[in-house]
Amino acid sequence: MSDLIRIFSDRGDLAHLALFLWASAASAGLLFALRELSAASRRFDDFVRELQRFNRTAHRRAENTKEDLD
Numbered sequence: 001m002s003d004l005i006r007i008f009s010d011r012g013d014l015a016h017l018a019l020f021l022w023a024s025a026a027s028a029g030l031l032f033a034l035r036e037l038s039a040a041s042r043r044f045d046d047f048v049r050e051l052q053r054f055n056r057t058a059h060r061r062a063e064n065t066k067e068d069l070d
Contacts, residue, residue: 005017 009017
């Protein structure tokens with residue numbers, strides 16, 4: 001990494017190096033945010049699926065209880 005900085009500083013392109021580092025950090029931040037958003041979406045999907053399963057089970061139990069009372 002120090003060789004890369006030395007090459008840029010010898011040519012006087014420190015602004016380009018700073019821009020490259022900023023763009024790299026911004027891209028890494030975006031990738032991290034997208035990965036976290038994807039994981040949150042997956043967790044929410046799992047939650048909704050479990051809620052649907054719970055509601056289906058509760059509905060069946062309510063119907064069975066109603067039939068037993070009749």
